[in-house]
Amino acid sequence: MGRSLLLSLLVVVVCAVSATGGFLAGRAGGPDLRAARRHGVLAGAQAGARAGRWFGHHNGYRAGYRAGYAHAYKLAYRQAVSR
Amino acid sequence: MRRRRRRSVGSRLAVVVFLACACGLVGVLVGRAQRIPNAQAATVQSDAATVAFHRAEAAAYGAAFRAGYHAGWVRGSALARKRARRAGRAAAHAHAIQAGALESLVAAARNTLAAAYSPVSPAAAKHPDKCVEVGGGLCEVAGPAITHKACPAGSVPDPATDSVCVPELLIEVEQQAAQAAAAASTAP
Numbered sequence: 001m002g003r004s005l006l007l008s009l010l011v012v013v014v015c016a017v018s019a020t021g022g023f024l025a026g027r028a029g030g031p032d033l034r035a036a037r038r039h040g041v042l043a044g045a046q047a048g049a050r051a052g053r054w055f056g057h058h059n060g061y062r063a064g065y066r067a068g069y070a071h072a073y074k075l076a077y078r079q080a081v082s083r
Numbered sequence: 084m085r086r087r088r089r090r091s092v093g094s095r096l097a098v099v100v101f102l103a104c105a106c107g108l109v110g111v112l113v114g115r116a117q118r119i120p121n122a123q124a125a126t127v128q129s130d131a132a133t134v135a136f137h138r139a140e141a142a143a144y145g146a147a148f149r150a151g152y153h154a155g156w157v158r159g160s161a162l163a164r165k166r167a168r169r170a171g172r173a174a175a176h177a178h179a180i181q182a183g184a185l186e187s188l189v190a191a192a193r194n195t196l197a198a199a200y201s202p203v204s205p206a207a208a209k210h211p212d213k214c215v216e217v218g219g220g221l222c223e224v225a226g227p228a229i230t231h232k233a234c235p236a237g238s239v240p241d242p243a244t245d246s247v248c249v250p251e252l253l254i255e256v257e258q259q260a261a262q263a264a265a266a267a268s269t270a271p
Contacts, residue, residue: 026115036128044136058151
């Protein structure tokens with residue numbers, strides 16, 4: 001009786017190990033979501049930083065140029081005329 | 084008896100191996116069904132990239148805008164100063180020329196008026212017929228076509244008819260007025 005129960009338990013353990021191994025083997029080889037997310041974040045951050053720098057510099061340059069030009073032109077013109 | 088027992092053990096072992104293989108096969112099938120599809124991974128990657136893109140762009144924009152603003156301000160100011168100095172000098176120069184031309188015009192007009200208001204000598208007053216009315220209250224000395232003599236000093240014959248002598252002072256005033264008008268039209 002005890003021996004039969006022990007053998008049955010052994011069979012169950014062997015089947016469980018086999019099923020687990022098969023499950024892991026079947027699931028292996030697929031894409032990794034963490035790696036995909038990490039890769040996406042990295043690529044997106046690099047591209048976003050580049051785009052932000054470019055647009056920020058471009059728009060800032062234009063705005064600063066316009067403002068500085070108008071400001072300096074008035075002063076310099078008045079000074080040149082008054083001299 | 085021993086042989087039957089061995090056969091029984093062998094058949095049990097075969098059943099166990101079969102069960103193990105069957106469980107392993109079921110595990111493989113279930114695991115393959117649970118495998119993450121490539122489309123889901125691509126979606127996750129794309130979503131993560133989009134979110135990271137917007138965050139990084141917003142974070143980098145402000146600093147880049149300030150740096151670009153400063154650079155643009157410096158560049159625009161330098162260029163504006165250069166152009167404004169040039170324009171201001173040109174305007175001042177044109178203004179000075181215009182003012183000078185107007186002063187000359189005023190001086191010439193004053194001289195003309197002074198000459199017109201100068202006293203007439205008694206000898207010249209005896210010969211009123213030497214004056215030719217040209218309209219507008221102006222009376223000019225008769226020219227070589229009428230008197231057959233040269234014009235008096237300070238006047239030149241009218242190039243069209245030679246019938247009157249035009250004072251050089253009037254010609255100068257006309258030239259000064261033309262210069263003043265030209266300078267006023269070219270000034271910004």
